[in-house]
Amino acid sequence: MTQPKPQPSRDARSRRPKTQTILHLEALEDRTLLSVAAPVPIPLASAPYDSSHVLVRFRTEAAPAIHIHGASLGQSLDLVSGLYEVNLTGLSVANALTEFRADPRVLSAEADYLVSAAGTPNDPYFGSQYGLQNTGQSGGVAGVDIRAVQAWDVTSSASKVIVSLIDTGVDYNHQDLYQNIWINQAEIPKSRLKNLVDVFGDGYISFRDLNATINQGAGKITDVNGDGRIDAADILAPMIRDAQGNDTGQGGWAYVGNTQDGDTAHPNDFVGWNFASNNNQPFDDNGHGTNVAGILGATGNNGVGVAGVDWQVQLQAIKAFGSNGFSTIGNVVAAIGYSVKHGAKISNNSWAYRAPSYSLFTAITSARAAGQIFVVAAGNNNNPDPDYPANYSGQLDNIVAVTAVDRSGNLGPNANYGANSVALGAPGVDIVSTAPGGGYSSYTGTSQATPFVTGVLALVWNQHPDWTYKQVIAQVLSTTTPLASLNGKTITGGIVNAAAALGAGSNGGGHHVPGPTPHVLTAVFSGPDAHSLNRILLTFDQAIDPNTLTQANFSLFNPSNQSIFLSFTPSSDGLRLELDFPVQTAPGNYTLGLNAGVHDANGDALAPFSRAFAVVALPSNTFTSAGPTPIPNQGTFFSTINVDRDLPIASLNVVLNIAYPADGDLLIHLQAPDGTDILLVNQRGGSGSNFVNTVLDGNARTSIRFASAPFAGSFQPETPLSTFAGKNARGVWKLWVVDLRTGRAGVLNSWSLVITPRVVSPSNTAGVSGEKAAPPAVNHSNQARVAAVDAVFLSEKAIHDWRNSLLPTGWPFHGDHSTDRWL
Incomplete structure (x- = not known):
């Protein structure tokens, strides 16, 4: 089947006609430089300044004669003795300052930096940019914005952060963008x-x-x-x-x-790459990419056009989409690889498509390994389930999925959302920004919301260059502004708040917070088998202070609301915590709570956290192995379950509990009593560890191929379990486990078969597989039927022959267990 093509996530009907007004800047004068070494200018601050003059204070009240070519005395600023404006003609501010600062008659020389109230820029279209400052213009609701003006009082620069724009390209010559293009x-x-x-x-x-x-x-x-x-x-x-x-x-x-x-x-990839045409000119021939680029990084306070979230930033132009707005998975994967290789700390991905892709998932995983934040649009289908790759956010913690709101704070028209998958919202309706050819235009969609968030992430990372991607994401997501329309529809329930993310007005009026709010990243509940609980493993995005781990700061309640005593075992790096307690088997919800009394190593309070886990009573027709059984080092064994009754199979699930340090080393197969054998798990999870109450279910939403270890939840296996539909479950079932790598040890704690029998019509006397139909079996117990385990260890030759017998014709296996993957 042909892979669906990714499309920029916008509604074409909402795109306004582009204006073609081209604003030209005054031509720079070419200067012929002498062959002798010229004086090196003293660096200027990154804030904007007036390039027509500099401020010079002379040692005498009356200014001496000026003999610098291109400089002439301007007006005196009487309040400060000896201070004058010095007008420049054909002389840059940087060069002028170098000359004047070398003159012994001069006390000081500086650029005349531009000052504006509360960080408000002088860009002529700024009043139309409600996403940056919403005053209620055009019928909107005042305050529904990203608090950009307040943020710019802290910083407007992300000049040391490379942000890749994977899109239709960028008009890299645009007067509002050219200075911020990456080199x-x-x-x-x-x-x-x-x-x-x-x-x-x-x-x-x-x-x-x-x-x-x-x-x-x-x-x-x-x-x-x-x-x-x-x-x-x-x-x-x-x-x-x-x-x-x-x-x-x-x-x-x-x-x-x-x-x-x-x-x-x-x-010659000086500014990026064009993967649509395979050349070094990623110029935008569609308009979408240039609009996105301006939202993120149009030069601010330059008296031209619009202001971006980041007035200074390095925009890496990557054209993966053609003029028609379409691309291929191959081009997108190549674009991601280029951005990682060339140092992009953040990538903006204002595009989406409906089907999953293993190749794309792997590419984003590689970006995560490099520490890159992957910001992505949720899509525009008015769907509570976001498009891909936003849909991967639950599996990849470097993905930040974004939905759109309008100027009144309503969810954008057709904007996708997801309470457990879309992180936050941003303005995305009627967003005025740059257009190819020097013009400006308006677009609508989650594509436009995405660069607002990307820009804020870049500001935070520029402010805290030593932070990890997890810390940067946590800071932005923990400081959103709550919005009613996003409550229950995004993870944070809010819109991005640039000022809060930068710490504006916090810490006694200072411009910084000591560090980002620490958060619980994962909570994995486990027990001796699939129907009990005695351990919780927590991971954090900041190192936790072990001295704050007390019973007073944690709570665990059983289904009867009785408190359970916990013991704590933190890891040496403070990023993991094991909670142990007596085995719990009572069915129902167990609720874990953590409060702000837990602090990280910097003294920042942990964000409050609560998570419930259900211990489920063992259903009828559930059969569980005896155990535990060691997994042989680079060996193969099988464990058996004996189903002692006639059960015509309608559906079948497999539950795994395996403790192993690197799940990617394991092959797991299931063999029915009649010899039918299917591949369940094929070396998935890489160096991640453990299968924790892992349910392999043909109706699960996510395939095991695209999941990450530790595997906890429900996943589709490699081969459909429907292969067993219609068969009689009676007999001995075998779970084969192959350890493909030497030097690691593990344990099969238990595995279970959960069988849903097919309803047999009373008039139907034909049994499964030609046998006489048996009356429905009645199970008077919720306890598992436990069968003996046969742990069979095979010789190397037997292992090799067995592997080859399982491979379909044409499937490669070269014996390199560390690299081969069967897909």
């Missing part, structure tokens, strides 16, 4: 890099640096496309080389075979 530092030709200056002192060469006069001219870069600024088109232009292939210092930076960064598949 692949490792691909800059050495012949040019040696002449460039990091003007802003942030550790890399940016387009803001390249637009400083000191970085323009022969041997550096010039305005190749003549649009009055240095943008991506200029550096993507061909380098002019002489007959011997040497750089003449003219033209752009691209030349045949330039793969200085070691990525030979993507030559």
